Amino acid sequence: MKTETLYNVRAALPDHLQDFKRWADGSATAREQYCEQSRLDLSYGSAPRQRLDLFCASQNAPLYVFVHGGYWQALDKDFFSCLAPAFLKAGRSLAIVNYRLCPEVTLAEISCDIRQALVWLSRHGGDYGYDGERLHLLGHSAGGHLVAMMMCEGGVAPLIASAASISGLFDLHPLIETSMNEKLRLDYQSALQNSPAFKSPLADVPLLLAVGELESQAFHRQSQLLAQKWQKQCESLQTLVIKGSNHLTAIDQLGDLDSKLFQMVIRSGVAFRRQAP
DSSP: OHHHHHHHHHHHOOTTHHHHHHHHHHHHHHHHTGGGGGEEEEESSSSSSSSEEOOOEEEEEEEEEEESSSSTTTGGGGGGGGGGHHHHTTTTEEEOOOOOTTSOOOOHHHHHHHHHHHHHHHHHHHHEEEEEEEEEEEEEEEHHHHHHHHHHHEEEEEEGEEEEEOOOOOGGGGGGTTTTTHHOOOOOHHHHTTTTGGOOOOSSSEEEEETTSSSSSHHHHHHHHHHHHHHHTTTTEEEEETTTOTTGGGGGGOOOTTHHHHHHHHHHHHHHHHHHO
């Protein structure tokens, strides 16, 4: 099977616009329902897309930070407010981060955006009432890649309490052969530099690698590769195949309080907090 077919999610899922509409509608409802607990479009940098949304639970609640997907070139935080109700009901605060997109910036610059957002969040916990000393990272697809990249960043790795990557991309070399690379502009060297699978994690914290059961074998192999590469360095690494889910519907499980994915994410964070001094 051609690499393009394995990685082109929108081509593989002709009903993807319905998924986007479901997310957008649910997110609009969540922002209205939880308006008193939300702080929207907070700036963590000077660029227009360097913004994040906060949904705040009880005082000093653990903070989960979600990084969206879209092959580093599409989508927006506004699609993912729909995740907030589950976290708020579980007593967790949630930040949803935007970042600049390709081709206006490179993948390395996008990683800088996420690093900058995490530093900002760590400094402003007291201002908004969440625990800024320990951040729980969540990412989907390209966002899953960025979460793994942050685990390899010395400047922010000490801030990370737990991490979960859903349908993440960890070896970017296959993308060179796809149409997505028209905007990513990867070559062999830049793909290597931006591939977490060829880096060492500096944060030995609970890490969950999840992938939808119905996704292409390419996405399954991506998570299997990182699990193999990092298993000795991340003693609390777990994997999950999300039953009945494809690349897009997998993320719906993160907004479901009763789903196995959501419960594993919360348990990972709790496990770390018990160990913390």
